[in-house]
Every structure is written in C-alpha cells, then in structure tokens.
Amino acid sequence: MRQLLYISTAAPGAGIDIGEILAISMRNNRREGVTGLLWTDAHRFLQVLEGPEEAVQGVLGRIKIDARHRGIVVLQDRTIAVREFGAWEMARRGPGDTADAFDGRMRQYLAGASPSVRGTFEGLIAARRAA
C-alpha cells in the first residue's frame, strides 16, 4: 500500500468551495479504497492519501491538474503495510471551533499516524496559527 503526503497552496481567486471538494473526495476515495486526511485553512492544503498504489496514483493525478491549487510539493511518499487512517477525513477549523476543540479533533484523526506524518500536520498548524 502507498502513502503520500503533499502540501499545496490555494490558487488566488479560485473561489474554492471546500464542501464540494469534500463531497467529491469522499465519494471517489471511498469507491477507490483511498483513506487519509485533508487539512486546510482555506489558504494551504496538507493532505495524506493512502491506499492501493494505482488508486493513490489516480487520485494524485487528478489533484495535480486541479487549478484550484498550485505549488504542490510531495513531502513524503512511501510504502506502508497497514493503513494509518481508517477513513477519509477533512479537518478545517470552523468559525465556532475553539482552538482546543479543533486540536482535540486533530489528535483523534492523527492517533494512528506515524510520527513524521503527525509532526508535519502539527508543525504546519502551529506555523499557520502563529502567522
């Protein structure tokens, strides 16, 4: 099984509808056996995708040509024996979310993740919060 972690930046003025990305991704990823986590603050995206080699490759191919974001950099690409994410989730801090509530949710999503994957999510979230 393949696990891939990338970061990207929302294209300016792309008018991104996060709900639409979520709905399409959930449908496609479930069908293709892809699990993972997409974090966004509407400016940056950090996403881990895992599943059968060909399925992950297919999803990545579609994501790469999506004009809604740019500057896609693969941070980690490796073979894993067991999934670290049981489902496909999206994490975004909503307007009514306290930092504590959001952090608690992230801890749950990342509970089974390897230290490097968890560290990357936690590092980016801390950096964006400090900015």
Ligand SMILES: Cc1cc2nc3c(=O)[nH]c(=O)nc-3n(C[C@H](O)[C@H](O)[C@H](O)COP(=O)(O)O)c2cc1C
């Ligand atoms: C940041 C970002 C993350 C995305 N993640 C996924 C994903 O995990 N799975 C997926 O199928 N599409 C994802 N998409 C959408 C794809 O780029 C593409 O629009 C979609 O897969 C097309 O699906 P369709 O051929 O069923 O219309 C993502 C798009 C963006 C901008």
